Amino acid sequence: MFIINLTYKTELEKIDQFLNEHIEFLNEQYKLGHFLASGRKIPRTGGVILSNIKSKSELEKIIEKDPFKKHELASYELTEFVPSKTCDELKFLME
Template structure:
């Protein structure tokens, strides 16, 4: 499991231009079951994605498709973690 933290490198006005493409990117990975949750940071300096990927390489490959990445709108910090304690409702994302 990975926490992907995006930090904007440009103005919000420029970010807004790429939101539609970014949303399509997000939906692709929600549809595949690899994205669990996402949303903007408050204050609005970027966003967070919680992803279920098999490896850091796979997480990096997924991010490389994001229009925010392609157009250098955001920089990314990817943190891998292994859930060891979680709410029972979250179990579906943990077990194979």
């Protein structure tokens, strides 16, 4: 499992130009079962995605498809972790 930490490298006006494409990318990854949760940071300096992809190299290939990555609008930090404790609603993450 990975936490993907996006940090914007440009002004929000430029980010907003590609936001709909980024949302389409996210929707596709949710449909494929690759992403579990996502959202913007507060203040709006980037975003966070929770992915259940097992392989870092596979996840990096997926990220290459993100319009924010394609247009060099954000940097991506990947943190791999293994959940060892969750609330009842998220027990499936430990399977």
